[in-house]
Amino acid sequence: MTKHIVISFLIVVGVVLQACHKDQVVDFRENIADITQVPKGFPDIDYPNDNAFTVDRWTLGKKLFFDKRLSKDSSTSCGSCHKPHLAFSDNIATTNGVFDLPGTRNAPTLTNVAYQPYYTREGGIATLEMQVLVPVQEHNEFGFNIIEIAERLSSDSSYQRLSRNAYGRTLDYYHDRSGHCKF
Ligand code: HEC
Numbered sequence: 583m584t585k586h587i588v589i590s591f592l593i594v595v596g597v598v599l600q601a602c603h604k605d606q607v608v609d610f611r612e613n614i615a616d617i618t619q620v621p622k623g624f625p626d627i628d629y630p631n632d633n634a635f636t637v638d639r640w641t642l643g644k645k646l647f648f649d650k651r652l653s654k655d656s657s658t659s660c661g662s663c664h665k666p667h668l669a670f671s672d673n674i675a676t677t678n679g680v681f682d683l684p685g686t687r688n689a690p691t692l693t694n695v696a697y698q699p700y701y702t703r704e705g706g707i708a709t710l711e712m713q714v715l716v717p718v719q720e721h722n723e724f725g726f727n728i729i730e731i732a733e734r735l736s737s738d739s740s741y742q743r744l745s746r747n748a749y750g751r752t753l754d755y756y757h758d759r760s761g762h763c764k765f
Pocket of ligand 1 (some may be wrong): 647658659660661662663664677678679680685686687688689690691692695698700701702703704710713714717718722723724
């Protein structure tokens with residue numbers, strides 16, 4: 583998957599995970615001031631230097647977050663486990679992922695994850711960008727890999743448009759923060 587994709591997840595999970603009712607359709611673009619407003623008493627979010635918040639990045643990230651094509655059998659999205667109407671968590675012990683395979687842990691809330699210094703129960707993941715790669719490769723979550731996801735989504739012209747708007751280039755897979763391709 584792309585730096586764009588990974589970073590956009592960061593935007594999604596870090597900034598705009600505001601719980602909304604599941605049946606409620608909200609056009610967040612109209613409420614962008616609310617989205618970017620850090621609540622009173624909260625510190626500012628420490629964005630990566632090369633990944634400031636923009637509405638276009640958020641829009642790309644939101645589409646990716648709810649896109650089931652990120653899983654090998656196109657059954658599961660991030661939002662399948664991190665459900666918006668449950669504060670981006672789940673209310674069952676474990677959630678099934680790709681090929682209906684059972685999960686092993688409860689899907690935690692993503693509320694305020696932008697402030698966390700590390701991720702997963704063991705704390706072994708240092709950044710939100712890296713955290714995105716975990717469900718991608720877990721055999722019972724997306725069961726896929728980032729390169730194939732990028733290839734699958736590249737044929738979707740709406741992703742190409744969103745990617746250009748957000749990051750000034752077409753969709754590709756993961757890059758490190760210096761912009762160099764890692765694979
Ligand atoms: C099949 C269910 C499932 C899917 C799909 C899934 N997650 Fe998760 N997520 C989990 C579980 C379970 C954990 C807890 C993992 C652990 O602690 O080892 C988790 C942990 C996380 C965390 C760390 C939270 C913390 O407090 O440490 C983040 C961030 C996250 N997921 C974001 C995402 C994103 C973004 C996607 C899509 C790219 C995604 N997840 C897809 C189930 C899922």
